[in-house]
Amino acid sequence: MMQRIKILYLIDKLEVGGTQRHLAQLLGGIDREMFEPRVCCLQRLGPIADEIVARNIPVWCLGLRRIYGIRAYMAQRRLVSVINREGIDVIHSYLFSANLFGTLAGRRVGARVIASKRDMGFETSILQKRASRWVNAHADIVTANSQAVARHILAEGGITGDKVKVIYNGISDDAFRMTEQSVAENLLAKHPTWRKGRPTAGIVANLKPVKNHAGFLSAAKMVLGKMPEAQFLIVGDGPLRKELESEAASLGISDRTTFFGEAANPRDLLPAMDAFVLCSLHEGFPNAVLEAMAAGKAVAATANGGCPEIIRHGRNGFLVSPTDTESLAEYVVRLLDSRALRETLGKAARETVAARFTLERMVDEFEQLYADILTPVGGVRREERSATLAMCW
Numbered sequence: 001m002m003q004r005i006k007i008l009y010l011i012d013k014l015e016v017g018g019t020q021r022h023l024a025q026l027l028g029g030i031d032r033e034m035f036e037p038r039v040c041c042l043q044r045l046g047p048i049a050d051e052i053v054a055r056n057i058p059v060w061c062l063g064l065r066r067i068y069g070i071r072a073y074m075a076q077r078r079l080v081s082v083i084n085r086e087g088i089d090v091i092h093s094y095l096f097s098a099n100l101f102g103t104l105a106g107r108r109v110g111a112r113v114i115a116s117k118r119d120m121g122f123e124t125s126i127l128q129k130r131a132s133r134w135v136n137a138h139a140d141i142v143t144a145n146s147q148a149v150a151r152h153i154l155a156e157g158g159i160t161g162d163k164v165k166v167i168y169n170g171i172s173d174d175a176f177r178m179t180e181q182s183v184a185e186n187l188l189a190k191h192p193t194w195r196k197g198r199p200t201a202g203i204v205a206n207l208k209p210v211k212n213h214a215g216f217l218s219a220a221k222m223v224l225g226k227m228p229e230a231q232f233l234i235v236g237d238g239p240l241r242k243e244l245e246s247e248a249a250s251l252g253i254s255d256r257t258t259f260f261g262e263a264a265n266p267r268d269l270l271p272a273m274d275a276f277v278l279c280s281l282h283e284g285f286p287n288a289v290l291e292a293m294a295a296g297k298a299v300a301a302t303a304n305g306g307c308p309e310i311i312r313h314g315r316n317g318f319l320v321s322p323t324d325t326e327s328l329a330e331y332v333v334r335l336l337d338s339r340a341l342r343e344t345l346g347k348a349a350r351e352t353v354a355a356r357f358t359l360e361r362m363v364d365e366f367e368q369l370y371a372d373i374l375t376p377v378g379g380v381r382r383e384e385r386s387a388t389l390a391m392c393w
Helices: 018-029 047-053 070-086 096-109 126-138 147-156 181-188 213-226 241-251 266-272 287-294 325-337 339-356 359-373 382-390
Strands: 005-013 035-044 059-061 090-094 112-117 141-144 164-166 200-204 231-235 257-261 275-278 298-302 318-320
Touching: 005 018, 005 070, 005 096, 005 359, 018 035, 018 047, 018 287, 018 359, 035 047, 035 070, 035 096, 047 059, 070 096, 090 096, 090 359, 096 112, 096 126, 112 126, 112 147, 112 359, 126 147, 141 147, 141 359, 147 164, 181 257, 181 266, 200 213, 200 266, 200 287, 200 325, 213 231, 213 241, 213 325, 231 266, 241 257, 266 287, 275 287, 275 325, 287 298, 287 339, 298 325, 298 339, 318 325, 325 339
Parallel strands: 005 035, 005 090, 035 059, 090 112, 112 141, 141 164, 200 231, 200 275, 231 257, 275 298, 298 318
Antiparallel strands: none
16 A cells, blocks of 8 residues: 655644635545645634544644744744654645744755745735745745736745746535525524615625725725615624724615624525625635635626636626726626626636636645655655755754
8 A cells, every 4th residue: 555645734823714714625625545634733723623623634733922932943843843753744834924834844854845825925024025035945845826926926036936836726516506595594684784685795705904895895885876775795704893894884884784794604695695796905816706706606806816817807707906996886886787797797707617716626736746746856855855954954
């Protein structure tokens, strides 16, 4: 029997988020006869950890608050010890802190390192930018979830194009099976602002500045000026909840705006949306858009990051500048006002995802990457790399 490839997935935290859901999907699809995965979380666990453990995949947490200082140094030593003891072949890390932590560990033990970048970069300080370039230079491969993110990685520096690998997100078969309308209606029934039968535009995103919910609310105000019967659904939670609720009140649209909060399965609420909106200021490659398109929803999204790699304007959705609230409102009105347009764009959207963005395709590409990265280069095996690198530390 062939020895399984041992992979350690390293991530900042396992709370609900796009990257965390991506990791859970990847772990759910990976061939367990060929690969032996385990997960280490730097900061704290959350619901996604429970999903992973339920698949009989070991998960542990280092409980760090920051990746520098004596506690981080000791955690790095523990991590290296575990990697050596368990014979980890590949370290696959996600998000800034884990990328840095994982690449440092990989260099110490000689394991192959895959760093992953899934956004256009939130590293703003000089030290963070230097750290990101160091990761680019010393990881074996840096994956991107869109061509836009790949270009950003190259612009960061410290890396050559042959080390950047684009693997698009994938959507599971479940996403193509639309939830019954009654499920969404039952979930929404407890919200006093919700009214069954009204034309509805919705957004699914954590309530963070980058997701630009303020722009969504501004567009909603404009939409109501042309379609007084419309309503708006915000699915997600986060630090801006109270601020956004106050903004809706100041715009005079509180009675037409439902803040649902965090949903265990956001897809359950898609049947309640006639139009799906994403108005982020920055994006890497939004899973929320893929899931809405797979469900046959017509989408209006901002033309940044990987969105133009999914959406063809006017053919399977609409694209708009992140700051062009008026155009966003115009497209939402067009979608809410025309069932025929929604059905045409929704059908094309669903076909796009089915053809290019399946979970099976994504998992296959990652599995091939793991196999390729372990192919000996110049006859140098893991043990030899480890001995050589140990001399450098």
